[in-house]
Amino acid sequence: MSQTFKRKISKIVVSCVKEIGARISVIIPTLNEANGVAHVIREVRRALPCSEIIVVDGDSSDGTPDIAKREGAKLITVTKRGYGAAIKEGIRKSSGEFLLIVDGDGTYDLSNLEELVKCADQNTVVVGCRFHSKPAGMGFVNFVGNFLLSLLFRVLWFVPIKDSQSGLKLFPKKLGLTLSQDGMEISTEILVNAKRNFLRIKEVQIPSYRKRLGGSSKLNPLRDGVRIALFVLKQRLTR
Numbered sequence: 001m002s003q004t005f006k007r008k009i010s011k012i013v014v015s016c017v018k019e020i021g022a023r024i025s026v027i028i029p030t031l032n033e034a035n036g037v038a039h040v041i042r043e044v045r046r047a048l049p050c051s052e053i054i055v056v057d058g059d060s061s062d063g064t065p066d067i068a069k070r071e072g073a074k075l076i077t078v079t080k081r082g083y084g085a086a087i088k089e090g091i092r093k094s095s096g097e098f099l100l101i102v103d104g105d106g107t108y109d110l111s112n113l114e115e116l117v118k119c120a121d122q123n124t125v126v127v128g129c130r131f132h133s134k135p136a137g138m139g140f141v142n143f144v145g146n147f148l149l150s151l152l153f154r155v156l157w158f159v160p161i162k163d164s165q166s167g168l169k170l171f172p173k174k175l176g177l178t179l180s181q182d183g184m185e186i187s188t189e190i191l192v193n194a195k196r197n198f199l200r201i202k203e204v205q206i207p208s209y210r211k212r213l214g215g216s217s218k219l220n221p222l223r224d225g226v227r228i229a230l231f232v233l234k235q236r237l238t239r
């Protein structure tokens, strides 16, 4: 391939990403993520300067809301606890045609976000897969839990997915409006509803999954893992 041709292609890709970026609402749920939230907002803005960036804060006490506002994000406060409750509120208040969800703890490396964005369309859920390299931010228990939950999802829903629990997902708003779970199950519900609505599920590798920039995890591996497994089973057995 000639250099001129390569340059032309990359120009087309850049303008395509820019065009889709303007139609994306990025939803960042936060609960005491003062150390990570500014970093995440900046990384998103660098990759998608025209996107709408929404921080959905669960009434943090560590200054997260002030930081989010200072960084120019749209701030929504939700008093109802739960990762899913925050995501749903963000979706309700979003104006984009597509939704990108990402944690506010700085764990997801967003330096190749355009690779995800390139795949966005009304019939696809794009999942940022964390297993390109050793996921430094994922402890052993979470690694095993994720492996088992992804295996369960693969077997029951016939989707060759490696990282069903990834918190980096891009999907059309029409799918977002079908979500109902208040807890961590919402991450799996996105995939279940995608299958039910005949959407494709596509995984894109992210360069790395880092350690949290601070704060503490809100995931309880045992409690949330069991809830997610039961959710997958129940969804498969009903309807």
Ligand SMILES: Nc1nc2c(ncn2[C@@H]2O[C@H](COP(=O)(O)OP(=O)(O)OP(=O)(O)O)[C@@H](O)[C@H]2O)c(=O)[nH]1
Pocket: 028, 029, 030, 031, 032, 033, 056, 057, 058, 059, 078, 080, 081, 082, 083, 086, 102, 103, 104, 105, 107, 137, 138, 142, 167, 212, 216, 217, 218, 219
């Ligand atoms: N608004 C709001 N945000 C939440 C709530 N629970 C979790 N979050 C945020 O949702 C994101 C995901 O939660 P994490 O604690 O990072 O869960 P996780 O990524 O599964 O676990 P780690 O691998 O330890 O990071 C983070 O940005 C949290 O701050 C909640 O009840 N309300």
Ligand SMILES: [Mg+2]
Pocket: 103, 105, 107, 167
């Ligand atoms: Mg996290």
